[in-house]
Amino acid sequence: MLPRGLPQPWGRLCRWSNPFVQFLALTVVTFGVLAPLTCQQFLYSYFYVRRWYLRPMSQEFLKQNQEDGLRALRYFERLRTPNTSERLGNDAFHPWLLITIITVQRHPEFHYVLQVASRFHRLLRECGPPCRRHQILLCNVETDPGSHWDAKLLSSFMSMANHYGGREKAELSPNQFEKEKQDYAYCLEKSLQAYDPEYVLLVEDDAVPEEEIFPVLHHLLQVRFSKAHLQDALYVKLYHPERLQRYINPEPMRILEWLGVGMFLGSLLGFLYAWVSSRSSPSWPVVLFFALYSMLLVELVGRHYFLELRRLAPPLYSIVPATECCTPAMLFSASSAHRALGYLKELHCRPGFAKDTAIYSLLRTKGERAFVVEPNLFRHVGLFSSLRMNGNPKLL
CATH class of the missing domain: 3.90.550.10 (Spore Coat Polysaccharide Biosynthesis Protein SpsA; Chain A)
Known part of the structure; x- marks a missing residue:
């Protein structure tokens, strides 16, 4: 019996998919496809394609x-x-x-x-x-x-x-x-x-x-x-x-901010994942994954844009x-x-x-x-x- 309120296709996915596979797919799609396509013209992003855009943008x-x-x-x-x-x-x-x-x-x-x-x-x-x-x-x-x-x-x-x-x-x-x-x-x-x-x-x-x-x-x-x-x-x-202004920089005081971002977004996304997958609460490996995922995303997209x-x-x-x-x-x-x-x-x-x-x-x-x-x-x-x-x- 499917969890109440969940659509039939999503219920099957939650039942048959392994969380490890889900998280691996999310990581690949985010950092291998979506972020590079979205941020390739963001000047202060790691995904910025300098050889294509720097000269015309300058x-x-x-x-x-x-x-x-x-x-x-x-x-x-x-x-x-x-x-x-x-x-x-x-x-x-x-x-x-x-x-x-x-x-x-x-x-x-x-x-x-x-x-x-x-x-x-x-x-x-x-x-x-x-x-x-x-x-x-x-x-x-x-x-x-x-x-x-x-x-x-x-x-x-x-x-x-x-x-x-x-x-x-x-x-x-x-x-x-x-x-x-x-x-x-x-x-x-x-x-x-x-x-x-x-x-x-x-x-x-x-x-x-x-x-x-x-x-x-x-x-x-x-x-x-x-x-x-x-x-x-x-x-x-x-x-x-x-x-x-990046986190990975000579200024070590930003590491605390970076960890704080990971803890906040990791907990938020962890509880969202638990709600979607009809779990009572997220486990610590799930929260840890989303914390690392969030920290990596903020750094690669560019701390400047989140500021x-x-x-x-x-x-x-x-x-x-x-x-x-x-x-x-x-x-x-x-x-x-x-x-x-x-x-x-x-x-x-x-x-x-x-x-x-x-x-x-x-x-x-x-x-x-x-x-x-x-x-x-x-x-x-x-x-x-x-x-x-x-x-x-x-x-x-």
Whole structure:
């Protein structure tokens, strides 16, 4: 007699099929057929077919990026002569959050800094009262500041600081990596001296903020970072490269998250399997299989894509210990910014020890803590590095 409520064909399958055969078939179909076909164009998936899609996707990205740059240029051109409502902030104002955009002239056809500034400009105008104590500072670190035409355009709409008065001053830097560190330190120090903000968000000019950045930032700073174990961090990263967000990576702290995913989904799928097969409860081998199955699926499809589910609400964003690499968007409190400035003056950057590596090294040498927010609150749109020549850029 078949279990009540089960269709006749499914009842026969449950009666005659061995669970081992079922699980083997599920594994083969999932990882041998469905996942490869579904995820072959997922850039951060193990199933991504690089030789087929990387070059055309990179070219399409560059084309779209150029269009976004022209759109950002038109955004500011439409504002024409700025008035008090279009110029954000007041030079004498004591902001709660100062957004400092560090910019240098490179590949002007992409208008990187205009893309970043236009997004911030629009989001602040749409934000209204919750963002009334936010301000933007443009920090121009081009050796010849007058040649940076996009920065000159933006100076009509937001405050601007120039690091250099001419090319001769920049030649004092022994190498490009040390110059980048000195530029970064200058912009951070200028932000503190000129505005005395409670928080400084240092953003590089090729990091475009996500639409939800301000609601998430407000929640993080007002709720999450009021907790004792998160207070007084040296910095908070708001971007980490997607290609480095996998579980199988040098960052061991993600293993606990990975195990948690396996335990949750393994139990859920195990109970679902028990219900479908008319069992009272799943056995531990069944739960173990589905746990391993889930962990493998999440890793191979791409942890990055599962992190996107956290965008549903600000409380779902996670805060985890910071990992090495990359400084497109870094958040400092006033006190931590002063500490970071003191540390940076002690360091000398060079090839192989760029500013992101130098800043991360402070966590070990100075006994500091730092965190990263997941998923990313910024998109890194610049494929052309200001430090390294790259005539044929690709997404990976």
